[in-house]
Amino acid sequence: MIDKKDVEYAAGLAQLKLDEEEKEKYTEQIGEILDYVDKLSELDTDDVVPTAYTVPMKNVLRKDEVQESLPREKSLANAPDKKDGQFRAPKIMSD
Amino acid sequence: MSTKYETVIGLEVHVQLNTDSKIFCGCSTEFGKEPNENTCPVCLGLPGTLPVLNKKAVDYAIMAGLALNCDIAEYSKFDRKNYFYPDLPKAYQISQFDLPVAEDGKIEIETDEGIFNIGVTRVHLEEDAGKLIHEGSIDKSKGSLVDYNRTGVPLIEIVSEPDMRTPAQARAYLTELKMIMEYLEISDCNMEEGSLRCDANVSLRPVGQEEFGTKAELKNMNSFSAVEKGLEYEVKRQREILEEGGEVVQETRTWDESLNKTISMRGKEEAHDYRYFPEPDLVPLEIDEAWKEEMRKEIPELPREKYKRFVSELGLPEYDAGVLTGEKDMAVFFEEVLKDYTDPKNLSNWMMGEFLRLLNENNHSPFESGVTPLNLAKMLKLIDQDVISGKIAKEVFEKMYNSGNDPETIVESEGLKQISDEDELENIVDGIIEANPDAVEDVQSGKDRAIGFLVGQVMKETRGKANPGLVNQMLRDKLMD
Numbered sequence: 226m227i228d229k230k231d232v233e234y235a236a237g238l239a240q241l242k243l244d245e246e247e248k249e250k251y252t253e254q255i256g257e258i259l260d261y262v263d264k265l266s267e268l269d270t271d272d273v274v275p276t277a278y279t280v281p282m283k284n285v286l287r288k289d290e291v292q293e294s295l296p297r298e299k300s301l302a303n304a305p306d307k308k309d310g311q312f313r314a315p316k317i318m319s320d
Numbered sequence: 321m322s323t324k325y326e327t328v329i330g331l332e333v334h335v336q337l338n339t340d341s342k343i344f345c346g347c348s349t350e351f352g353k354e355p356n357e358n359t360c361p362v363c364l365g366l367p368g369t370l371p372v373l374n375k376k377a378v379d380y381a382i383m384a385g386l387a388l389n390c391d392i393a394e395y396s397k398f399d400r401k402n403y404f405y406p407d408l409p410k411a412y413q414i415s416q417f418d419l420p421v422a423e424d425g426k427i428e429i430e431t432d433e434g435i436f437n438i439g440v441t442r443v444h445l446e447e448d449a450g451k452l453i454h455e456g457s458i459d460k461s462k463g464s465l466v467d468y469n470r471t472g473v474p475l476i477e478i479v480s481e482p483d484m485r486t487p488a489q490a491r492a493y494l495t496e497l498k499m500i501m502e503y504l505e506i507s508d509c510n511m512e513e514g515s516l517r518c519d520a521n522v523s524l525r526p527v528g529q530e531e532f533g534t535k536a537e538l539k540n541m542n543s544f545s546a547v548e549k550g551l552e553y554e555v556k557r558q559r560e561i562l563e564e565g566g567e568v569v570q571e572t573r574t575w576d577e578s579l580n581k582t583i584s585m586r587g588k589e590e591a592h593d594y595r596y597f598p599e600p601d602l603v604p605l606e607i608d609e610a611w612k613e614e615m616r617k618e619i620p621e622l623p624r625e626k627y628k629r630f631v632s633e634l635g636l637p638e639y640d641a642g643v644l645t646g647e648k649d650m651a652v653f654f655e656e657v658l659k660d661y662t663d664p665k666n667l668s669n670w671m672m673g674e675f676l677r678l679l680n681e682n683n684h685s686p687f688e689s690g691v692t693p694l695n696l697a698k699m700l701k702l703i704d705q706d707v708i709s710g711k712i713a714k715e716v717f718e719k720m721y722n723s724g725n726d727p728e729t730i731v732e733s734e735g736l737k738q739i740s741d742e743d744e745l746e747n748i749v750d751g752i753i754e755a756n757p758d759a760v761e762d763v764q765s766g767k768d769r770a771i772g773f774l775v776g777q778v779m780k781e782t783r784g785k786a787n788p789g790l791v792n793q794m795l796r797d798k799l800m801d
Contacts, residue, residue, distance in 0.1 A: 238402070238593055238595065240404055277397050277598035277604065278397075278598070278600075278603060278604055280603065282603040283603055283604050283605065283606045284603070284604075284605060284606055285372060285373065285602070285603050286372070286373050286374070286375040286378065287346075287372045287373065287374055287375065288374075288375060288376075289339045289340050289341050289374050289375065289376035289377075290340065290341060290346060291340050291341045291346055291347070291348045292341070292345075292346025292347070292360075293346075294347045294348065294357060294358050294359055294360050295359060295360050295361065295364075297354070297355075297356050297357055297359075300356050300359045300360075300364060300468075301356065306463075308465055309355070309465065310354060310355045310356055311355045311356060311453070311465035311466055311467055312356070312406070312465070312466040312468070313463050313464070313465055313466070314406035314452075314463060314464045314465075314466055315463055316461050316462055316463055316464070
């Protein structure tokens with residue numbers, strides 16, 4: 226149903242570094258979850274609208290009004306690296 | 321015989337909506353602020369914050385959908401598009417995946433080759449990302465500076481069907497979209513500032529083949545001409561590959577304006593797997609008939625309809641109609657003048673001539689000049705009634721443009737009234753005849769062109785105020801019998 230490669234791929238997308246032991250563990254655990262979802266798939270849901278939301282609410286909207294932003298020093302306060310009022314991110318392209 | 325290829329183009333156009341505040345928080349969307357001044361815990365993606373949807377962004381998306389002849393979704397929702405990039409503080413973009421606000425529309429475009437219908441697959445709402453400045457070039461940079469002012473500015477993405485067959489059609493489609501958005505007044509549509517952005521999917525297939533060829537995705541075309549040039553280059557590149565028996569590689573390519581070519585971005589980006597899932601922090605949207613109707617009422621006559629009406633009802637040449645409807649304010653101004661003036665073609669000549677010239681010189685939009693529609697109507701009537709000459713009118717017009725005064729006042733105070741009184745002109749005409757015996761002789765020996773010279777002399781003498789038709793007639797009467 227799911228093998229180690231799938232786990233490595235998903236971990237890669239999420240930028241997670243897993244050791245071998247974790248990979249084995251997650252392959253098994255995620256496999257169990259997927260098996261369970263598979264079981265649900267046995268139900269005939271052809272006429273059922275997919276449920277994206279479980280709370281019976283809709284159209285929660287705000288007016289288009291400008292509110293005060295954070296002072297810039299506060300926005301940047303927790304940034305590990307910054308320069309000229311901007312966040313500084315590590316290089317994007319790997320060598 | 322070599323195979324003939326057909327080009328297939330589809331466009332993805334991002335349009336920044338000109339709301340005052342961002343799509344999910346109250347930060348200002350104002351352009352040109354200092355970096356990171358327009359940020360708050362929501363758009364910075366700090367833990368524990370919740371997005372709340374801006375109603376105006378939804379209104380605008382519905383308007384765009386209606387104007388593009390789409391079906392508006394009764395039920396729509398938002399989804400998270402997950403990827404890591406420093407311009408995205410949350411590591412996901414709130415977008416719409418399977419239930420966009422609008423789907424299944426089309427618009428009509430026109431090129432030199434004719435009229436075409438281009439399908440619109442979908443219109444969905446999403447948040448914009450921040451701006452990155454790489455320290456050095458993107459591939460050698462040691463780090464990137466990030467400005468999140470733009471993060472969370474509302475966007476609509478308009479995806480077309482692969483219905484375009486030439487780069488010129490793609491350009492016409494983009495132009496039409498831009499005009500529609502401008503008429504709706506939901507975006508500034510400035511490609512240079514990035515409030516209108518365009519990516520293209522291009523492929524070639526042998527004529528007659530139904531299946532699409534392998535496509536390249538083209539990015540970074542920052543002007544209308546860049547879109548056309550980039551596509552032309554890409555079509556040529558792919559045709560050469562196919563003609564040599566090669567295969568086009570599916571990849572993203574970037575248009576390099578300075579090199580005039582597209583460059584492969586292969587290897588510079590990860591394989592895309594966005595793992596979309598419903599955005600749990602937002603509730604779904606339900607758009608009922610009443611909301612749709614309310615938005616429908618906000619939609620003015622659109623450029624294409626206006627263009628057709630100007631041709632069919634006002635009898636304008638297609639060229640004139642195209643220029644006048646190309647900018648909304650120009651068309652509105654034109655129609656305002658027509659409330660007090662009855663000759664559309666004469667008005668069109670003035671708008672496309674003197675008015676456009678001065679607007680361009682001063683970098684004004686039509687309603688920013690001193691000329692009001694009513695005053696322009698008054699001035700044109702002064703010409704029609706022979707109160708001023710067409711030549712003097714240009715002087716009057718420029719004074720109106722700069723001062724905001726009405727034409728009667730200017731004509732009166734500057735003494736610019738046309739002289740259409742024979743008695744008043746008699747002496748001047750006689751004087752010119754006397755002073756120019758050579759020209760007089762030419763006229764009398766049948767050189768009709770010489771009369772133009774004499775009319776010109778009278779015009780000069782009267783500083784352009786003489787009625788040229790009358791002067792011409794008087795000269796003929798005096799010299800020809």
